[in-house]
Amino acid sequence: MYYKELLRVLRALKNMAIVYVVIDLVYAAFLIFANAQGHLQLPKPSDHVSLSLGALFAICAFAALFPATAYGCSLAAENDGHLALAWTKPASRVRYALTVMSVDAAGIVAAFALTFVLLLLPELGMVGVLRYLSAGPSVVLEAIRHLAVPLAWFALCQALTASLRCNARMVAGVSVLPAIVLAMLAGAPLPGAWHQAFHALGYINPLAYWAGFEVNGSGASANDLMTFALPVGDATLVALVLIYAALAIVQWRRLEA
Amino acid sequence: MNATDMAVISVKNLSKRYGRIIAASDVTFDIPKGSIFGLLGTNGAGKTTTFKCMLGLARADSGMVLLGGAPLRPKTFEELSYVPETSALYDWMTGRDHLEFTRRAFRRYAAGRARELLELFGLDPMRKAGKLSKGQQSALALTMAFSIRPRMLVLDEPSSGLDPLHQRHVLDLMIDAAAGGATVLFSSHQIGQVERAADHVAILHQGKIVVQGEVDQLKASEKIVEATFDPHVPALDGLDADPNVRRVMRNGRMIRAFVRGNADEVARRINVASPTSIRVLDQNLEDIFVAAVGAQASSAAGREV
Numbered sequence: 206m207y208y209k210e211l212l213r214v215l216r217a218l219k220n221m222a223i224v225y226v227v228i229d230l231v232y233a234a235f236l237i238f239a240n241a242q243g244h245l246q247l248p249k250p251s252d253h254v255s256l257s258l259g260a261l262f263a264i265c266a267f268a269a270l271f272p273a274t275a276y277g278c279s280l281a282a283e284n285d286g287h288l289a290l291a292w293t294k295p296a297s298r299v300r301y302a303l304t305v306m307s308v309d310a311a312g313i314v315a316a317f318a319l320t321f322v323l324l325l326l327p328e329l330g331m332v333g334v335l336r337y338l339s340a341g342p343s344v345v346l347e348a349i350r351h352l353a354v355p356l357a358w359f360a361l362c363q364a365l366t367a368s369l370r371c372n373a374r375m376v377a378g379v380s381v382l383p384a385i386v387l388a389m390l391a392g393a394p395l396p397g398a399w400h401q402a403f404h405a406l407g408y409i410n411p412l413a414y415w416a417g418f419e420v421n422g423s424g425a426s427a428n429d430l431m432t433f434a435l436p437v438g439d440a441t442l443v444a445l446v447l448i449y450a451a452l453a454i455v456q457w458r459r460l461e462a
Numbered sequence: 463m464n465a466t467d468m469a470v471i472s473v474k475n476l477s478k479r480y481g482r483i484i485a486a487s488d489v490t491f492d493i494p495k496g497s498i499f500g501l502l503g504t505n506g507a508g509k510t511t512t513f514k515c516m517l518g519l520a521r522a523d524s525g526m527v528l529l530g531g532a533p534l535r536p537k538t539f540e541e542l543s544y545v546p547e548t549s550a551l552y553d554w555m556t557g558r559d560h561l562e563f564t565r566r567a568f569r570r571y572a573a574g575r576a577r578e579l580l581e582l583f584g585l586d587p588m589r590k591a592g593k594l595s596k597g598q599q600s601a602l603a604l605t606m607a608f609s610i611r612p613r614m615l616v617l618d619e620p621s622s623g624l625d626p627l628h629q630r631h632v633l634d635l636m637i638d639a640a641a642g643g644a645t646v647l648f649s650s651h652q653i654g655q656v657e658r659a660a661d662h663v664a665i666l667h668q669g670k671i672v673v674q675g676e677v678d679q680l681k682a683s684e685k686i687v688e689a690t691f692d693p694h695v696p697a698l699d700g701l702d703a704d705p706n707v708r709r710v711m712r713n714g715r716m717i718r719a720f721v722r723g724n725a726d727e728v729a730r731r732i733n734v735a736s737p738t739s740i741r742v743l744d745q746n747l748e749d750i751f752v753a754a755v756g757a758q759a760s761s762a763a764g765r766e767v
Contacts, residue, residue: 208566209552212559290550292519294567295539462519 206296206304210279214312217272221316225323229331236331247333258340261325262351266415268320269313269355274377276309277362280457281373288462298458306363306450313355317348353442357411358384360449367453368460381412388413414442469528470495470614470645471516476525478508478515478669485511487669489525493647493662498640500660500677501649502751508669509649510547513618517544529614540569543607547618547649549599553592557585557602561609568610576609582631596623608635615639617648621655633659657747665754673754677747684708685725686745688718689737696735704728709753720745720753 239245248254280302283291291301329335341347365380366373391407394400407413469492476489486508493499503509514520516527518534529538551560557580565571580587583601591599600623607615615636621629629652636646636659650656656663657677664674673680689695695717702710707728709720721728725742733740745753 206567208563209555209559212555216554286548287550287552289519289544289546290552293517293539293542293544295536296567297536300536461521462514 206294206301207308210305210308213279214276214308214315217275218312218315218319221272221319222323225319228324229327232328233331248337254334254337255339256329256334256337258338258344259347259351261321261329261338262317262348263415264325265317265320266351266354268324269317269352270358270381270412270415272316273313273355273359274362274381275374276312277359277377278366278373279305279309280363280453281366281369284368284370284373284457284460288460292462299454302454302457306360306453309359310356313359314352317352317355350439350442353439353446354411354415357414357442357445357449360446360453361411363453364449364456367457384410384412388415408441409445411442411445468492468494470530471499471647472526472528473512473516474526474528476512476515476527477523478511478520479523480511484669486515486522489666489669489671491664491671491674493645495645496640496643497662498636498646498648498660499662499664500656501647501664501666502653502656502747503649503666504755505651507666509666510618511669512666513544513546513616513647513649517542517616541613543610543612543615545600545603545607545615545617545620547622549591549596549603551591551599551602554590556590557587557594557605560591560602560606561587564606564609570610570612572609572611575611576605579605579608579635583628597625597628600624601628604632604635608639612639613644615644615646615648617646619650620648621650621652629655653748653751663747665751667755673750680750681745681747683722684745684750685721686718686743686749687721687725687729687732687740688716688743689729689732689740690716691735692738698732698735701728701731704731720749 236245283305292298294301296304326335329338361384362377362380366376369376387403387406387410390403391410391413393403395403471493473489473491476486477484478486489508489512491499501509501512511520515522515525516529516534527534529542532538555563561576561580564576565573583598583605585594585598585601585605589598591602594602600620604617604620607617617636620636621632624632633655636648640646648656648659660677662675663677663680664671666672692715694715695712698717701707701719706721706723707719708722711718711720717732719728719732729740729742
């Protein structure tokens with residue numbers, strides 16, 4: 206059952222890789238041009254530049270949100286005239302849905318890795334700052350924590366679209382905006398009741414868990430851009446993934462072709 | 463052992479409503495092993511709904527379905543192929559991708575058989591499904607269905623969009639599959655196809671089965687006395703009331719009487735009125751269909767058949 210979804214995911218990843226390579230080439234051309242003009246200033250060891258791996262993971266997580274939104278409509282895509290094919294395979298609907306979603310999730314992980322390997326490493330390497338990269342005590346845990354955001358967003362998109370026959374991509378795409386606004390409001394200094402309401406909503410909004418970074422005047426630093434006063438609850442994110450995925454499957458298996 | 467015990471596909475009292483519309487009402491039939499069962503009906507008669515309810519693609523309001531002697535479960539599809547009326551293929555996938563998808567999902571998939579079928583239908587496996595014509599999409603769906611060597615086949619309008627040559631191939635495939643022990647259930651608008659391939663038939667009308675049985679028995683159950691008069695058909699007193707005459711159709715200068723039992727006696731009575739021609743005919747499936755769905759459906763059937 207996984208084959209069809211694997212083809213879809215691989216196709217999307219291929220396109221993503223092409224885009225990244227093009228960006229790398231454009232960036233390299235830009236650097237060559239800037240260097241020729243004498244405008245390129247690379248950091249020197251005396252600059253004390255510190256680049257956190259977590260910050261890079263946050264960018265990877267952000268980039269992975271795009272495929273997560275697209276893959277988040279994979280069950281809805283089956284509803285659009287393909288259920289007669291999907292549901293006449295020798296597998297239960299739950300197993301079929303889990304298989305499709307697992308392949309999508311693997312695609313999101315691959316997109317995360319692809320962003321790191323094909324976009325961030327070459328770009329940072331070209332400006333010579335890779336040597337300043339510092340990792341925390343647990344790189345893997347940190348990567349997983351950041352990965353959980355696009356995965357939870359993917360599961361939320363599935364839950365929102367699993368029962369739709371068409372317009373699923375539009376619904377998932379449009380959902381990004383209110384999710385970002387709600388995430389910002391979750392951490393905004395609003396008066397009492399409003400703060401509590403948006404804060405509570407933040408707990409079920411995967412985007413509220415995304416930790417960005419900002420580059421300050423003295424160089425790159427790993428500051429949280431969106432803190433939203435929420436703890437980065439790993440367990441909560443994992444729970445969100447599971448709950449939204451379960452909601453999606455419950456809806457999808459009850460549909461009629 | 464009763465018919466249900468021997469049946470590979472058994473449908474009992476299947477009913478399904480969509481709001482106020484009754485799509486299937488108390489549909490009951492049994493299909494013995496190795497049979498080809500044709501389901502006939504006008505548009506909206508309930509054929510597709512019946513198939514969907516049988517295969518769990520739609521939830522029946524009531525009724526029971528046994529496939530291979532057991533209720534539907536995921537494992538049933540190891541041995542059952544379904545070809546829906548409208549294409550369920552993925553437009554962005556090639557024919558080869560679809561066959562690979564099938565190969566990975568079904569243990570009974572036979573690559574050699576798939577290649578034969580691609581050749582039979584003249585399909586290019588490298589073309590995307592979205593670029594195929596409706597007939598080619600049907601052919602690809604049929605290739606997928608037959609390539610797993612199913613023991614049960616449920617085909618909803620399988621030759622839809624196919625040219626006459628490939629329609630013939632589809633009938634041959636069904637007959638071949640049945641000869642090999644598979645049980646085939648198919649629907650069609652084309653009565654000639656059903657007559658040629660099916661050994662059992664059911665006619666659905668407004669969600670209900672109005673006629674069903676073995677094709678040969680149904681055809682033998684009645685004779686048609688057809689007479690032509692000039693300038694018009696006379697009154698023929700008492701013909702309609704004759705207990706052996708099930709139905710009389712008058713159409714311009716022609717009269718057709720559907721007779722159970724001795725048709726010669728009815729022919730003799732009509733002959734008294736001096737027709738310009740008279741003959742006794744065996745009824746065909748089209749006659750049975752038209753008689754079953756009534757005058758209202760006959761005009762629609764005439765267009766589609």
